[in-house]
Amino acid sequence: MSAMAHLDTAFFIGWLAAAVRLAGPVLLAALGEIYAERAGVLNIGLEGTILLGALSSYLVAVVSGSTLLGFVAGGVGGLMVGILLAALYLRAHASQIVVGIVFNILAAGLASWIYALAMGGNGTTTVPMFAAYPIPLLSSIPGVGPVLFTQPWPLYLTLMLVFVAHYVLFHTRFGLSLRAVGENPRAAHAAGLNVLKLRTWAVLFSCVGAGLAGGYLVSAQIGLFRDNIVSGQGFIALAIVIFGRWSPLKALLAAFIFGAADALQLSLQVFESSLPPQVLLALPYLLTILAMSGVVGRTIQPRALTQPYRKE
Amino acid sequence: MTKWLERRLSPAQSPTALALTSGGGILAAFIVSGLLFLPFGGNPLTAYGFLFSEAFGSSRGFGLSLVQATPLILIALATVVIWRAGLGYIGFEGCFLVGAAAASWIALSGTPQGLPWKLPVEVYWPVVLIVTFIAGALWAGWVGALRVRFGGNDVLISLMANYVAIFLVQYLVSGPMRAPGDLPQTPRLPHETWLPLVISGIKTHWGIAIAAIATLFTCWLMRSTPAGYEIALAGLNPKAARYGGVDVARRQMSAVYLGGGFAALAGLCAVLGVQHRLMDGLSGGVGFIGLVIALLARLNPLMVIPTAILYGGLEVGGSAMQRQTGLPTSVVLILQSLVVLLILAGDILRYYRLRLPVRKATPDTLVEKES
Numbered sequence: 001m002s003a004m005a006h007l008d009t010a011f012f013i014g015w016l017a018a019a020v021r022l023a024g025p026v027l028l029a030a031l032g033e034i035y036a037e038r039a040g041v042l043n044i045g046l047e048g049t050i051l052l053g054a055l056s057s058y059l060v061a062v063v064s065g066s067t068l069l070g071f072v073a074g075g076v077g078g079l080m081v082g083i084l085l086a087a088l089y090l091r092a093h094a095s096q097i098v099v100g101i102v103f104n105i106l107a108a109g110l111a112s113w114i115y116a117l118a119m120g121g122n123g124t125t126t127v128p129m130f131a132a133y134p135i136p137l138l139s140s141i142p143g144v145g146p147v148l149f150t151q152p153w154p155l156y157l158t159l160m161l162v163f164v165a166h167y168v169l170f171h172t173r174f175g176l177s178l179r180a181v182g183e184n185p186r187a188a189h190a191a192g193l194n195v196l197k198l199r200t201w202a203v204l205f206s207c208v209g210a211g212l213a214g215g216y217l218v219s220a221q222i223g224l225f226r227d228n229i230v231s232g233q234g235f236i237a238l239a240i241v242i243f244g245r246w247s248p249l250k251a252l253l254a255a256f257i258f259g260a261a262d263a264l265q266l267s268l269q270v271f272e273s274s275l276p277p278q279v280l281l282a283l284p285y286l287l288t289i290l291a292m293s294g295v296v297g298r299t300i301q302p303r304a305l306t307q308p309y310r311k312e
Numbered sequence: 313m314t315k316w317l318e319r320r321l322s323p324a325q326s327p328t329a330l331a332l333t334s335g336g337g338i339l340a341a342f343i344v345s346g347l348l349f350l351p352f353g354g355n356p357l358t359a360y361g362f363l364f365s366e367a368f369g370s371s372r373g374f375g376l377s378l379v380q381a382t383p384l385i386l387i388a389l390a391t392v393v394i395w396r397a398g399l400g401y402i403g404f405e406g407c408f409l410v411g412a413a414a415a416s417w418i419a420l421s422g423t424p425q426g427l428p429w430k431l432p433v434e435v436y437w438p439v440v441l442i443v444t445f446i447a448g449a450l451w452a453g454w455v456g457a458l459r460v461r462f463g464g465n466d467v468l469i470s471l472m473a474n475y476v477a478i479f480l481v482q483y484l485v486s487g488p489m490r491a492p493g494d495l496p497q498t499p500r501l502p503h504e505t506w507l508p509l510v511i512s513g514i515k516t517h518w519g520i521a522i523a524a525i526a527t528l529f530t531c532w533l534m535r536s537t538p539a540g541y542e543i544a545l546a547g548l549n550p551k552a553a554r555y556g557g558v559d560v561a562r563r564q565m566s567a568v569y570l571g572g573g574f575a576a577l578a579g580l581c582a583v584l585g586v587q588h589r590l591m592d593g594l595s596g597g598v599g600f601i602g603l604v605i606a607l608l609a610r611l612n613p614l615m616v617i618p619t620a621i622l623y624g625g626l627e628v629g630g631s632a633m634q635r636q637t638g639l640p641t642s643v644v645l646i647l648q649s650l651v652v653l654l655i656l657a658g659d660i661l662r663y664y665r666l667r668l669p670v671r672k673a674t675p676d677t678l679v680e681k682e683s
Contacts, residue, residue: 042467091317093663094656097400097467098607101600102652108597109645116640117351232475239472278483285472285479292472293464301465306400 015263016147020155023259025050025216028158029237030244030251031165032209038169038246039202040182040304044100045085046210047234048107053078053214055111058225059118061127061218070127071154071215078211079204081107086203089308090196096306104234112227126223130154152220154212165248178202182302185309195309210234239288246302258284317664324662333662337655344654345647354639363644366632367625373632375514379586380624381617383408383578385523387602388609388616389530390571390578394452396534396611397567398547403455403470404575405599406477407448411576412583413481414447415440416498416590417489419505419583425489425498433504440505440580441522448576449569451477456568460561474599482592489590497591507585519581523617526574530613533570543567575599604652623648 056077061070244251346356420426459466609615630644
């Protein structure tokens with residue numbers, strides 16, 4: 001009896017730890033995307049940005065041997081992508097959806113090309129990863145301690161950024177302007193805000209977040225690069241933004257729920273449960289569709305989402 | 313940026329400006345992608361020459377290009393119909409997969425993995441085409457209904473629905489439709505259920521005829537029928553259309569059903585014409601490339617065919633090039649997307665005027681000239 005209970009606790013703690021681990025990178029990408037969407041730009045290019053961020057992070061880590069430099073390089077890669085995407089989204093008056101989709105294809109080709117060029121036939125070299133850093137005292141709390149407070153530090157950074165992002169978005173002038181631009185750009189313009197400039201910032205935030213998420217994947221979770229390393233996590237991040245109702249704090253919860261579903265699926269496969277793992281894999285998407293559908297209490301999206309803005 | 317880009321008072325809309333920016337974009341895409349061969353020791357001109365001769369230089373190569381183009385044409389047509397109706401649906405990967413699953417299920421009739429009753433040969437083709445079409449129509453339809461009836465965001469919902477379809481197929485091939493063996497895939501479809509080859513010796517199968525008929529139907533629908541007119545009207549201005557007596561919701565839904573059916577037929581062509589079994593990872597981004605083709609064709613159904621054959625040929629030539637010369641096939645992916653992005657980027661020049669910094673003549677230089 002007690003052995004059984006012990007197993008259950010072990011299973012539970014392992015499950016929670018995996019959920020937190022899986023939630024990290026997508027949450028980081030989602031935080032940036034919240035800013036873009038709040039300002040009215042739907043950045044579907046998130047997937048490709050994470051991929052290029054992961055690639056730059058990996059290459060810099062291989063060359064420099066430094067995990068930290070690699071992680072930062074993810075953000076720098078994201079920033080460069082952001083400059084390109086901001087020009088296309090905002091200056092070329094192109095459909096955000098079209099640009100995002102096409103950019104994802106471009107990023108897939110580009111990542112594979114750069115990787116082939118840089119690594120040649122050398123096969124895969126793994127790069128050193130961040131070790132889990134137990135926070136003193138907190139990590140010794142029984143139960144949650146080992147789960148929440150013994151993680152690689154990019155996770156702590158992400159958790160901190162959640163609160164920073166929330167504060168900036170809802171309690172500063174900049175955040176208010178950003179939201180105004182995403183709700184009604186014309187009115188925002190009339191009130192003296194520079195719509196294009198604010199939206200550019202939002203796209204850059206989104207791309208840096210996604211790039212860092214790529215760096216997070218490489219430097220804290222996988223330690224190498226493959227073409228399919230991102231495999232839909234950009235779209236999961238988009239789902240988190242919606243399910244989290246465009247709010248950083250709720251996105252934290254959403255990321256954890258989605259991570260938990262994913263982690264449960266992994267453990268159930270070990271136990272050969274009769275529940276097909278695909279049900280749990282599809283759950284985040286189904287929940288997001290339900291939240292968006294308007295059948296049961298619609299989540300209200302920023303009103304000017306995907307609408308290009310032209311100065312009169 | 314603002315220093316050397318000056319906003320035009322009104323965007324340049326003349327046909328010359330349009331042609332120049334589009335042509336310039338395409339040319340730039342080919343040049344930039346060509347440069348990507350250089351670090352791998354390939355000459356861009358030889359590489360392109362090889363690529364195009366592999367894709368279009370022989371009847372065998374052209375046949376393969378048509379095979380690649382077939383699903384792309386169908387998905388591009390689906391995009392044309394649905395986007396013309398004013399929706400932003402992008403869930404063609406999902407429709408493709410659902411169609412592939414439905415076609416495989418019918419093709420496997422009489423086996424434990426397929427339809428329980430064995431279909432007689434005479435009714436097989438009508439049944440498989442109709443069931444696949446309906447499956448795709450319903451798959452696109454529920455997303456369309458969420459948008460049209462409940463006002464949900466169809467772009468994001470269809471994007472999420474793609475993943476639901478991916479996991480659905482993953483479940484089918486690892487569960488109810490799985491063949492005995494190690495790999496998660498269905499058994500090989502019986503030979504008589506395959507799409508037959510048009511000419512023996514060349515890989516082109518009769519799916520190209522499905523695509524051709526679909527194209528003609530779309531042209532006829534959009535140009536010569538009241539229904540097509542009302543679909544376009546609903547897309548251009550739903551309010552005006554409603555005021556003019558068009559049932560916008562109904563027209564948008566019929567466009568979604570038609571598009572979903574087309575995209576599902578693309579899945580049918582892939583399983584019955586090429587793969588001959590259903591497996592995980594079947595779509596490989598074809599839904600998005602098809603969408604890109606529709607955009608390049610500027611949502612004109614007739615322009616879809618040459619564009620799709622070009623893109624299909626690039627894929628055929630690209631993989632032959634990687635096999636034989638070792639140059640990376642990723643350049644093709646880059647080229648395919650860069651064409652669109654650079655045409656879009658070219659549009660910046662229609663909205664902004666380029667102001668190159670001109671050095672003003674100073675008194676000093678004038679004096680120098682005089683002396």
